[in-house]
Amino acid sequence: MTTLTTWYQGMKGSIRPVIHFRSDRYWEVDAWRGFAIVIMVIYHLVWDLYGMAGWKVDVYSGFWHIWQQVTATSFIGLVGVSMGLRAGRMRQKGKVHFLPFFQRGLVIFSWGLVISLVTFLYEPAGYVRFGILHFIGVAIILAYPFLRFRWLNLILGVVLLLLSRVTSWRHDIPWLEWLGMIQKPHPAFDYFPVIPWLGVVLIGVFLGNMLYPEGKRAFSPPDWSRFAPMRWLALAGQNSLLIYLIHQPILITLLILSGVIKL
Numbered sequence: 001m002t003t004l005t006t007w008y009q010g011m012k013g014s015i016r017p018v019i020h021f022r023s024d025r026y027w028e029v030d031a032w033r034g035f036a037i038v039i040m041v042i043y044h045l046v047w048d049l050y051g052m053a054g055w056k057v058d059v060y061s062g063f064w065h066i067w068q069q070v071t072a073t074s075f076i077g078l079v080g081v082s083m084g085l086r087a088g089r090m091r092q093k094g095k096v097h098f099l100p101f102f103q104r105g106l107v108i109f110s111w112g113l114v115i116s117l118v119t120f121l122y123e124p125a126g127y128v129r130f131g132i133l134h135f136i137g138v139a140i141i142l143a144y145p146f147l148r149f150r151w152l153n154l155i156l157g158v159v160l161l162l163l164s165r166v167t168s169w170r171h172d173i174p175w176l177e178w179l180g181m182i183q184k185p186h187p188a189f190d191y192f193p194v195i196p197w198l199g200v201v202l203i204g205v206f207l208g209n210m211l212y213p214e215g216k217r218a219f220s221p222p223d224w225s226r227f228a229p230m231r232w233l234a235l236a237g238q239n240s241l242l243i244y245l246i247h248q249p250i251l252i253t254l255l256i257l258s259g260v261i262k263l
Contacts, residue, residue: 025238026217027225029081033237036074041247043068048251053261072132075240076197079136080143080153080204081211087147088208088215101144109137111245119189130178131190133244138178138194139201146205153206160199 046064049055058064083101090096112133120127128134146153164180172183180193211218224230236243255261 025234026085026212027223027230027234028221029078029085030234030237031224031230032074033078033240034233034235035237036071036078037236037240037243038233039067040071040075040244041251043071044248045251048248048255049260052252053255072192072197073200075132076136076139076192076200077204077207079139080201080206081208082204083140083143083147083201084205084208085212085215088212090215092214096147098144101140105137105140107137108133108140108241111241112137115190123189126188128188128190129186130193131188132192134178135192135194135197139198142194142198143201143205146202147209150206150209153202153209157199157201157203157206160202161196164196164199 043059043064046057047059050057050059059068086100087096090100112128112131112135115131115133116128146156173181174186176182177185178193180195185191185193225234252261256263
């Protein structure tokens with residue numbers, strides 16, 4: 001009986017919920033990411049109403065285009081901020097190791113390949129070849145050598161953003177599409193080339209290094225982590241990849257069940 005009780009207590013102590021709030025992180029970074037995930041879900045709901053339910057919504061220009069750009073810029077900028085923050089904490093312990101960043105990038109890129117497969121099965125002509133998950137996975141690896149810099153990241157980031165405005169260097173070479181070096185990309189549901197979006201990551205690294213040098217805040221924000229809205233946003237931010245992967249199937253299922261999307 002004693003052995004059984006000990007086993008039960010050990011098992012009980014090892015059980016953790018899949019989604020739980022981590023208080024050992026900076027709440028403002030997670031809340032920012034959570035806000036980005038919320039506005040992303042709203043945009044994808046609008047896109048589903050346009051692309052699958054036939055509603056007349058202009059999702060590629062005007063208000064909703066700006067909404068989508070703000071969403072993507074927030075997500076991608078936070079990749080750089082989080083990298084700078086993580087590198088600072090590693091630096092406190094001695095060295096910034098490449099392997100954790102490489103592994104993280106590989107995992108996210110692999111999920112991008114899953115998205116490619118799913119979208120190919122749904123619509124071969126417009127499947128995601130190099131979407132936001134592909135890009136983030138690659139960007140984490142490409143940005144690693146720049147983690148020790150501050151102002152250089154800001155300069156390079158701005159240069160990459162400006163370079164995207166110049167078309168003379170682009171060529172119609174299909175295998176360079178992921179770099180952004182193509183005049184007319186293939187139609188796709190999701191497309192985030194290295195140029196210009198790596199520039200947003202590098203600017204994020206700059207912000208991470210400036211705001212969180214050595215992994216610690218260089219400023220003193222008010223503590224809003226106890227307020228329920230901020231706590232929920234932070235929780236969403238801590239589980240952003242999971243929400244990204246499951247939100248579209250949930251949205252589409254709900255729209256089908258409600259009769260908005262006709263099969």
